[in-house]
Amino acid sequence: MTRSIAVAVTGASGAIYAVRTLAALLETGAQLEVIYSDYGRRLLLDELGPDAKPDRLVELLVARYGDGVQRGRMTMHSNKDLGAPLASGSHRCDAMVIVPCSMKTLAGVAHGLSRNLVERAADVMLKEKRRLVIVPREAPMSLPQLKNMVLCAEAGAMILPAMPAFYQMPKSLDDLADFMTGKILSALGLPHELYPRWGS
Numbered sequence: 001m002t003r004s005i006a007v008a009v010t011g012a013s014g015a016i017y018a019v020r021t022l023a024a025l026l027e028t029g030a031q032l033e034v035i036y037s038d039y040g041r042r043l044l045l046d047e048l049g050p051d052a053k054p055d056r057l058v059e060l061l062v063a064r065y066g067d068g069v070q071r072g073r074m075t076m077h078s079n080k081d082l083g084a085p086l087a088s089g090s091h092r093c094d095a096m097v098i099v100p101c102s103m104k105t106l107a108g109v110a111h112g113l114s115r116n117l118v119e120r121a122a123d124v125m126l127k128e129k130r131r132l133v134i135v136p137r138e139a140p141m142s143l144p145q146l147k148n149m150v151l152c153a154e155a156g157a158m159i160l161p162a163m164p165a166f167y168q169m170p171k172s173l174d175d176l177a178d179f180m181t182g183k184i185l186s187a188l189g190l191p192h193e194l195y196p197r198w199g200s
């Protein structure tokens, strides 16, 4: 059965992780429901340039990652639309990833604020006991930020910090993004070959 996955892009540095994750998920044939926060949109443009406009993003994904990226499988939702299907537990959405996740959105999820669709959809994942993967990025981190990660983990989310490893001898930023994306797909239970397995 086709998997339906929500992807939220918020205003932390690391837009390359967002686009690599979207492309890799589309390559698996998953159906994506995508939400950008205002600062998520801004960081896409700031870090990847004018071609990373959210409404034209599929073109960028195909250009960067090839024809394996399946078009027509990405639905976008306004972050203001709290009436979107993702806001309800009765909607079929198997899992969600917030990549990258700002400290503000992390705080909103940790405290169940549901101020916008990203936070509400994450809250739905937690209450329905579905997989929620949070990819936070900040350095250094304050005590409230660390505590917010603990709260999310205690509520059932997987905290997968944007911390690429170097043992796979990365040659480029794309190698680092592939590593993080591989971790995300693994967390979602999806097979991938984004990095060589240790020992293989």
Ligand SMILES: Cc1cc2nc3c(=O)[nH]c(=O)nc-3n(C[C@H](O)[C@H](O)[C@H](O)COP(=O)(O)O)c2cc1C
Pocket (backbone or CB within 6 Å): 009, 010, 011, 012, 013, 037, 038, 039, 040, 043, 046, 101, 102, 103, 104, 105, 137, 138
């Ligand atoms: C260039 C730039 C880089 C930023 N990087 C980060 C970051 O790495 N982590 C973070 O938590 N916030 C970062 N911020 C701040 C967030 O974007 C800001 O707190 C915003 O309100 C987050 O809103 P959102 O969670 O709705 O996207 C950055 C902002 C800008 C303009």
